Amino acid sequence: MTRATAEDTSRVVAQGTFDLIHxxxxxxxxxxxxxxxxxxxxxxxxxxxxxxxxxLLPDRQRRDVVAALDVVDEARVGHPSDIFAPIEEIEPSVIALGYDQHHDADAIEDALAERGVDCEVRRASSREKNYEGELLSTGNIIDRILDERC
Known part of the structure; x- marks a missing residue:
């Protein structure tokens, strides 16, 4: 894909813990x-x-694994105290929330508006399990490891 210039590029921000990528x-x-x-x-x-x-995994390791995914243009560890500081630096057009993330989209939009950030908040679609036994949750993966290995 040909990338547009920074001024013309619509940026999307996704965020999460990304422990044990699944x-x-x-x-x-x-x-x-x-x-x-x-x-x-x-x-x-x-x-x-x-x-x-x-x-379980250190911040940098999780960032490095996310950054290695072809679909990701840039990955960074979040700010120590201000979750909106990276958003202000990136200047996205969209913040994409995971379909089951605990975040309140309306509250995020209000906080962005208070900070003068013009950005849409959307929720990603869910992913259905493709086969029996497929695990789509880090917690479920950890539970399976504990059940089978401990």
Whole structure:
């Protein structure tokens, strides 16, 4: 794909923990990439993950794995204290939320508007399991490992 200049490029931001990359993550990022021309991914810092168990893998390792995916143009670790700071730097046209992420799209839009960021918030589509036993959740993968290996 030919990339437009920075001024002409519609950027999409996707964000998440991305601990133990699985097909659900890949689907989310592919769906997000289709919402614009350039996909930027913000990988949550371990200390900022409070809505579930913190990730097992270090921040940089998770970022490196996400960055290695062909669909991703840039990946970075999130800001230590201000989740909107990277958004202001990237200046996206769209923020793509995962279909099952806990985020409130309306609250995000309000916070962006308060900061003067003109950006649409969309939710990615869900990915159906393609076969029996396919795991689309890091928590389920960890549970399976514990059940079968411990």
């Amino acid at each position: 097909p659900g993550h890949v689907h989310y990022l592919e769906d997000a990439a289709e919402m614009g021309e350039e996909l930027h991914v913000i990988v949550a810092r371990r200390e900022n993950v409070t809505h579930k168990q913190p990730p």
